Amino acid sequence: MTTTTPPTRTGTRRRRWGASLALLGVGLVAACGLQPATAYTPESAPGLIEEIPDLPEGASITVTGKNFTEQLILGKMVVIALQAAGFTVTDLTNVPGSVPVRELMLSGEADVTIEYTGTAWLTYLGQEEGIPDQQEQWEAVRDADAENGLTWLPPAPLNNTYAFAVRAEAVEELGGISTLSDITELPVEDRTFCVEAEFNSRADGLGPMLETYGIPRGASDGVPDDNIRIFDTGAVYTATDRGTCNFGEVFTTDGRIDSLDLVVLEDDLGYFPAYNGAAVVSTETLETYPQLEEILTMLSDELTDERMRELNLRVDEGGEMPADVAFDFMLELGLVTEP
Template identity: 35%
Template sequence: MIFAINIVRGEVMKNKTCKNYKKKTLILFLLFLFLLFGCMNGHSNNELEKQPTSKGKLTIGAKDFTEQSLLLTITSVYLRENGYEVETVSNMSSPDLRSALVDDNIDFYWEYTGTALTLHLNEKGENDPETAYKKVKGLDKENDIVWLEKSEFNNTYAILVREEFSKKHGITTVSDLADYIKNGGELKLASEKEFYKREDGLKRLEEAYDFDLSSDQVIGLDYNLTYKALEDKRADAIVGFVTDGSIHNLNIVALEDDQSFFPAYNVAPVVRKEVIEKFNDLPELLNNIAERLDNETIRTLNYQVDIEHANTLEVSRNWLKEEELID
């Protein structure tokens, strides 16, 4: 009888011990979860504290050629590094880009003084860079468009010839080329089609330098094909730009515009007035880029992308690092 009672008592004690063990285990498990989620929450809060607050969102536009793509990428990387959210819109024509700015669809883009004067404002282009800049800045002020500091690089038109052609005929200026044509010299000129339509286009160039090319002497090509035509000797001269990267790659001579025919085309950030008022540090940031750009710099960057086929983002970041604008 006593033995039976002891067995029952033992079972009861065993059950109590088991229940106590489970209870303790549950408490320890809940305590573990509490500590775990507490640590995770603390870590999450610390991470949020470390995240920089965005200064705001900017939409930047660009035209449809390498130089503009570089300016867009350089600017977007730099502004992101300085706390801005950036959206980019690229491959736009000059008129569409200007309309996007005026209609508040973009906040700013890089524009050329000569393009703004002749194409957007229907004004006469200016040969002197400072005169062109002051003129366009004053006119656009009435449109609530702010021109920040212009860069030293002047992407104006140029008449380009092969070095061997220049040496053979003693041609180093556009006046030399005009004399060569008037004296019966054989010449084929390749040009992109827009040059025919512009105020500072082919017909005005002929008038300024007093020469005339027949339709058989002019080859209309897409811009990217004009250099190939010069290299293959299908053309003796082409209409190009001073900052083209291909000048580095080919033995090309840019003829001196000795009559100062071509207007200045210095580039500058063009920003809506309300954007400047909203983001006080934006002018200083954009001017940091503009003041570091000159003809040789942009020509080298164009060369790396167009001729060496380097990645635009990589080229842009490398330049920003070299200029100590980013780490």
């Protein structure tokens, strides 16, 4: 098993990242006359997540995360949890892109993030194929990243991977379909797919998936090319809901699955790689504050696909702030309390 070599931890790298992030914050303030969105976090008090006893006064920790809805919510959950535990938290969530977040973790500029096992395995560690088994994928990433000074805590049930969904009212019309294998039993004219351009052409996309399930792509007795429609990401969900196709490519934690009443089909042959979310902590930081494992595991244990879809939808369609959605979720579970 090969791993990438972590960047050199130099003062120059630290200064460059610190300056870049500081300028980003200044730019946001100057442009809007307001604080950056990431600066806002509701005040909270300990609940099931208790304040760490004998924590040194002013103990600080830095949290980072990416800038799409799910990551903004998850990042704020971690910020809230660690504040309730007594830390002074520096909030570096809302970073544009996966690679910059990875660099912050490797360089020591950040201590904690929520990352996806499949992303780390394929993008950061350079492996060619993902591992569908969720536990095996997490163990492989955990072992590989230990060499990079990062510790992967136990994964959440949340698995933000690819899937195919069908509109609920068509399930019975299609013979009570529930798995991808069931597609093989359908007439050719019912094997219609809506997908993104990238998924349509990528090496681990639609073609290999159909091959795995024994459905020849392009063949008159499989999935003819005319049965495949290409859309932008958001339009795939709408087209599937409208019946433009029977099967739409989705992400398993996307809130539109619920709002459009789509039914996710089981990947019963385990084609799609696992993308479980898990807390990743600087090993050095974890050795200093071993209580972090219990705190972050307590949070991740509550994160499922279904709950994440609800939370994402509140931001994407409800217009709520990720920090408020994160706080409400943790308050409801008793992980934190109101001050």
